[in-house]
Amino acid sequence: MDNxxxxxxxxxxxxxxxxxxxxxxxxxxxxxxxxxxxxxxVVVQNGKIIGEGYHPSIGQPHAEVFALREAGENxxxxxxxxxxxxxxxxxRTPPCSEAxxxxxxxxxxxxxxxxxxxxxGGRQKLEAAGISVLVGVEEKACRELNAGFIHRILYQRxxxxxxxxxxxDGKIATTVGHSAWVTDIPARNRVYQERSQCDAVIVxxxxxxxxxxxxxxxxLTKQNPLRIVxxxxxxxxxxxxxxxxxxxxxxxxxxxxxVQQAKQLxxxxxxxxxxSPLTPSAVMKYLYERGLARVLWECGGTLAAKAIKEGAVQKxxxxxxxxxxxxxxxxxxxxxxxxxxxxxxxxxxxxxxEQLGNDYLLTGKIPSSISS
Numbered sequence: 001m002d003n004x005x006x007x008x009x010x011x012x013x014x015x016x017x018x019x020x021x022x023x024x025x026x027x028x029x030x031x032x033x034x035x036x037x038x039x040x041x042v043v044v045q046n047g048k049i050i051g052e053g054y055h056p057s058i059g060q061p062h063a064e065v066f067a068l069r070e071a072g073e074n075x076x077x078x079x080x081x082x083x084x085x086x087x088x089x090x091x092r093t094p095p096c097s098e099a100x101x102x103x104x105x106x107x108x109x110x111x112x113x114x115x116x117x118x119x120x121g122g123r124q125k126l127e128a129a130g131i132s133v134l135v136g137v138e139e140k141a142c143r144e145l146n147a148g149f150i151h152r153i154l155y156q157r158x159x160x161x162x163x164x165x166x167x168x169d170g171k172i173a174t175t176v177g178h179s180a181w182v183t184d185i186p187a188r189n190r191v192y193q194e195r196s197q198c199d200a201v202i203v204x205x206x207x208x209x210x211x212x213x214x215x216x217x218x219x220l221t222k223q224n225p226l227r228i229v230x231x232x233x234x235x236x237x238x239x240x241x242x243x244x245x246x247x248x249x250x251x252x253x254x255x256x257x258x259v260q261q262a263k264q265l266x267x268x269x270x271x272x273x274x275x276s277p278l279t280p281s282a283v284m285k286y287l288y289e290r291g292l293a294r295v296l297w298e299c300g301g302t303l304a305a306k307a308i309k310e311g312a313v314q315k316x317x318x319x320x321x322x323x324x325x326x327x328x329x330x331x332x333x334x335x336x337x338x339x340x341x342x343x344x345x346x347x348x349x350x351x352x353x354e355q356l357g358n359d360y361l362l363t364g365k366i367p368s369s370i371s372s
Contacts, residue, residue: 011137018042018081019111019138023145025054031223032057034199034293037084037149041067045078064096068103076104083111083142086122097122107132111142115153148294157284158295160312164333165319175327177210183321186357196221199292204303205231214241216248224248234258245269280312305335318362
């Protein structure tokens, strides 16, 4: 028995390689499938791939359907790999479990079970039809890819990511508010990549006034998130970059009404809604109802602190530049969390470090007991 066929509790190395291929395919749907998950599928016969597919967008067939179509009659007796349990319900499309059975698949290898009770049960249906099923191959990677989908199902809220860039001494701008640029091009390109993987990016009104950001992927990809501005007073300049909607859509959420400016922004293609009270938790509830699954917070310290306290943030992306700017009043990434003791500090979990040019990226998750 060689290294590619030696069985383990999480499948053989060949199984793991095929599941990684499923994930690679699934990523082609990033930014286009919410509230559906990202799914890729591979059909293998005699050790060779004979069919592949991924879920391209909401309303389109699921990954298994595309893979089985490509495999055709050769799918009979083959093995199907898919990173998420085949659905077992009638939604916008028929159950994938039925398509798998009809195709004559002999074995199905699944990355992770479906957390959605309405769609789960595919494994049981496949096994009842005499199909061999293995669940849990590359499960950690599968769960990471669909963190937004999973969080949305479990908590009825989008998955929140707080991103910021700071100097080595913890400043996001100078004492006069100048912040361009804290980090260099490699780190900024990584931010654009993160934006392309999110359904929306949120800032506060002060960020628009002070930084005048575009909040796009800067043509790194064609996929731009919905840009959202939270502002208590709708008193922002219509000339701001974020209100130019040719490249990306913009939504303004305001607590107070300003009919004249709302009409001006709407003429420019901006969507304006009144939300009261205008809080991170209320906004995330609305975005869940709107069908969003993954939201990037790129706001200043005051709004960031509120988002963290209200459980709207589950993951942190901290870009750190080897620079020292100083300044007692220079702004920091997170405002007041009302902590008095160091023992109260949020301890991030699953920490990773990555070097990006001269800068570093720390990624970590807020404990689920706090962030949900």
